Amino acid sequence: MLLAAGCAGRTPDTGQTPDTDGKVQKPPAQSQSVSPVEPGEKKGPAGLVAATVTRVVDGDTLVVRLKDGKSETVRLIGVNTPESTREVEPYGKEASAYTRSRLDGQRIWLERDVQERDHYGRILAYVWLEPPGGVDPAEDVIRSHMFNAELLLKGYAQVMTVPPNVKYADLFVQLQREAREKKRGLWGLEVKDREPYYVGNARSKKFHRPDCEYGRQTAPDNRVRFATREEALDAGYEPCNACKP
Ligand SMILES: [Zn+2]
Known part of the structure; x- marks a missing residue:
């Protein structure tokens, strides 16, 4: 653990490390804190929650307003965009600007994985631009409607898999590979100092x-x-x- 923590460096910021403070993580279905989708709305994966984006913090972090008026910070699952706030990494500003252009003020739908929140209390979610309409959406639906996937496909984010939230992890690696092979976004940046292994x-x-x-x-x-x-x-x-x- 010590090694992993030291190596990660930015782990506290990414916030997707498993909760270690002993609090019990409530599964999404039992959550009292987030309103379920109202009857009559299109249903997607269980626990899909409608929200409106009120602020984009950076490429992978948003502030949303839920139906009950409550404001929540959302961290996208499975992806990591370059830093653009405390320190600025290459392509960080671009990633942040892209997410802002796509999501600011928009209505979105949040899908949970195993852990409802990270240890900062942020909601961990897959962000859907339209409800996918099924518990296990087809790959083309994920590619066209899930923002986490879009960030990877366009090269604004790298894969960051944090168990146990791994529902789309294999697909995310595949999307990252496509972006890299086409040198999209951050993958178009020159890689310096290649190592022999x-x-x-x-x-x-x-x-x-x-x-x-x-x-x-x-x-x-x-x-x-x-x-x-x-x-x-x-x-x-x-x-x-x-x-x-
Ligand atoms: Zn290292």
Whole structure:
């Protein structure tokens, strides 16, 4: 745990780490805090909640107003856009501007996964631009109507998988691969300082440059060697925030 925390660097900001403070996570179906979709509205996956975006904080974080008038912060599940607030990473401003242009003031629908909130109290959600109309939406519906998927497809976000919220994780890796192969968005940025190989940690699912201290501390049993960063990304590994491979 110590290693994972040190390596992640931005983990507190991404906020999707499992709750460790001992609070019981209520499953979405039992939530009292969010209004269900009203009768007569199109139904999607169980627990789909309508909301209006009142502010875009950055590429993957929004403030929404729910039907009962309550304001909530929403963190998108499974994706991570480059930083644009506390520090500015390459493509962070673009990602933030894109999300603002697509979602600000819009009506959206929130789909939960296993954990309702992160440890900052933010709602964890897949953001639908239109209700998908089924518990297991078809891939083309996800591609065209889910904003998390759109961010990946257009290269504004990288995959960030945080168990147990993994409903669309495999598809997300595939969408990221498409964006990368077409050099869309952040994938069009020049990659500097390529390494002869990379070291993955099978437990944290992060990958590192060979000389990264967090990579070197990886237990031998958890070590995975990748010839290229593309190989690591396609295996669902995420770049370490310390060595930025
Ligand atoms: Zn590293």
